[in-house]
Amino acid sequence: MNASDDESDRAREGSSDATPGGLPDLRRPGELAFTLFLVVASGILLWQAYDIAGFRRLSSPGAIPMAATGAMLLTALLVLWKTARKPLTTDESLRVAVFPGPVVLMALMLVGYGLLLKPLGFLPTSALFLFIAIKLLSGRSLLFSLGISLLALAVIWLVFRMVFTVLMPAGIFPEAEMVQFFRTLLAGAR
C-alpha cells in the first residue's frame, strides 16, 4: 500500500524527459499559478524581444528571439486554457505536494549560501551549509553530522582546489596560506 502510494507520487513528479510528470486529466495544486506565471513571463520576454529590433527585417537580431518568445507565449496560453479547464486533484495539498518542509528548508539554505559565499568564503560557508543540512535532514547526532560534513568538504575541496585548480572565494579562511604551508612542508621534505 505504502509502496504504491510512493509509486503514484513519483509518477506525478517528472523523473525524466520521457515521463515529465504532472497529470494529464487533473490539475495539481499550484499548477494554475505556475502556468499564469509562465504566460506573464513569456509576455514580458516577447515585449523585450520586440524591443530589440521590432519587425524591421527577417534577418534582424530580434527575429529568432521574437519567434522563440512568441512560441513561448502561444504555447503557455494554450496550456493555460487547458489547465484552467481541468479539475483540481483531491488527494494532495500545496503544502505536501509542492512545498514540503525539507524543500523549503533547503531552498532557504541555498539562498543563505549564496548570500554568505562572498563575505565568509567558500570553506566556512560550505562547512556550515553541509553541517546544518546533514544534521537537519538526517536527524543524527551532532558529532556524526560534523564528522561527515567535514569529511565531505575535505574531499570536495581536494578534488576541485588541487586537481582542477578551481579558485573559490577565499573569504575569512586563510586558504592560500594553508596551501602554501603544505607546499613548503613538501618541499622541505625533499
Added chain:
Amino acid sequence: MSALMDFLTVFTQPQLLLLVAIGTFAGIYVGAIPGLSVTMAVSILISFTFSWQVYPAISLMIGIYMGGVYGGSRTAILLNIPGAPSAIATALDGFPMAQRGEAGQAIGITTVMSFFGGLVGIVVLALAAPMLAGWAIRFQPRDYMLLALLGILLVGSLSSGSLLKGIFAGALGIAVGAVGMDPLTFTPRLTFDQPLLRSGINFVAVMIGLFGVSEVLLQLHHIKTPAVRQTISRIVPSWSTIRRHLPLSLQSSGIGVVIGALPGTGGDIAALMAYDHAKRVTKKPTRPFGKGAIEGLVAPEAANNAAVGGAFVPMMTLGIPGDAVTAIMIGALFIHGLNPGPMLMVDNPHMFWFIVGALFSANIFMLIFGLTGIRLFVKIVEIPRAVLIPMILLLSIVGAYAVNNSISDVYWMLGFGVFGYFMRLYGYPLGPVILGVILSRLLDDNWRRAIISVREDPVRFFNGVFSSPLSTVLLVSVILIFVSQTPLWRMAKARLFGARNA
C-alpha cells in the same frame, strides 16, 4: 603501410598508451561528476599541456573525451543526474532500471554498447572520412537551421507528456540562449538593460540547475524513504543480450556517426536522436520506454560514443569542429603549430592516423575500466540521502562557479534549479530547454545567413529549400514530427486505418 605504422604509434610507445589510459580513467569520473564537463576538463588540459609535445597532449585529451562521453551515463543511471549532456537520454531508461535494482545490468550494457558505438565511429572515421566530408560540405545555412529545429522538436516528441509543454521548453531554451550581446550586430538582446546579462546566461549553470538542483529538490520529497540499494550482481552482459541488441546498436551508431560528423552537433543530440529512433523502430521493447527499456540504453550510448569518431571527421577534413570538444582540440592543434583543415590530411597524414589510433586505444581502455570499477563507484548511491543531497548541492554550486569564477552563475544555477523543480512538478520536459540553449546560436546564425542569402524573400527561401533534396528532406521531417504529435495525425490515421482496426 605508413598509415598502419602511424596508427600503431600509440601502441608502440608505452608513455602515450599510459597517457591515453589515464585520460580515459579520469574522463569517466569527470563525465560522471555533474558540473564537471569534458569540455571544461579538455580546456583546462590545454593550459596544462601547453609545453608538451603534440602527441602526448592529444593522447590525454582523446582519453578524457572518450571516457567522459561514456562516464556521464553512470550518474544518469544511478542518480538520474546526467553527468554530461550526452547522457540526458541515458537517464530516461537507465534510472528506472536502477530503481528496479538493475543498475549493474544497466551499466554493463551501457559500457559494451559505448565500446561498440565508439568502434563503429572510429572505423567510419578511418574509412569514410573524405566521403562524408564531401557530403557535409554541401550543407547550406538553411539546412543547419532546419537541423537545429529538428533537434529541438525531437526532444519534444520524446516526451510522453504534452507536446505544447515540450515546445514551450524548447522555445524557452532558445530564448535563454539568445540572451546577451548579439554576436553579429552587437545589439543587446533580452538583457533588460542589465550589464550583468550582456555576456549571456552560462549554459553550464542552466544545465546544472535544471538537472542537478531540481532533481535534488524533488528527492527531498522522499528523504524518509531509504536509499535504493543497488544490487550489482552481474555487470558483464550475456552474449545473448548483446546479440539481441546488435542490430539496434548498429543503427544507433550510424545515427551517431552522421550527427557527430555534422558540424556543431555532437554526442548529446546524437544520443537523443538515437533514442527517438529506438522508440520508433522498436516494436516490442523489453519494457515500455521510460520505464527501464534496455533498448533505451543501447541506442543513446552506442550513438554518443559513435559521435566521437564522427566529430573528428569534419575537424580533420574541413577544420570545422564536430562538437565543442573537437573545437577545443582544434585550438590545441593550433597551439602546437598544426593547422587543421583540408590541407592537414595531405601535409600531415601521420596526425590523422595517430588520432585514429589514440581513439581506438581509448575505446579499449573505456571497456576495461567500465566493466571493472563499478562496485566502487556504486558505493556513492549507498550513501544516505541526507548526506548525498547536501553534497550534490555543494558540487553543483562549485561546478557552476568554476566555469567562469562568477557568483552570478551560481545564482542562475539556483534560479534554474527552482524553476526546473516546478517544471518537473507540472509536467514540463527539461531536455528541450538544454537543447534549445545549446542550439540557439546555431539556429540564429544560420537562419540569418539563410534569409540574407535570399535577400529576405521568404518565397525565394522556400524555393531554395525545395530545390535541394537535402533541405526538402529536413523540412519534411520537421513538419512530420510536428504533425505526428498533434490530433490531426491521429484523425488522419483513424480515417485511413480506422476501418481495419475497428
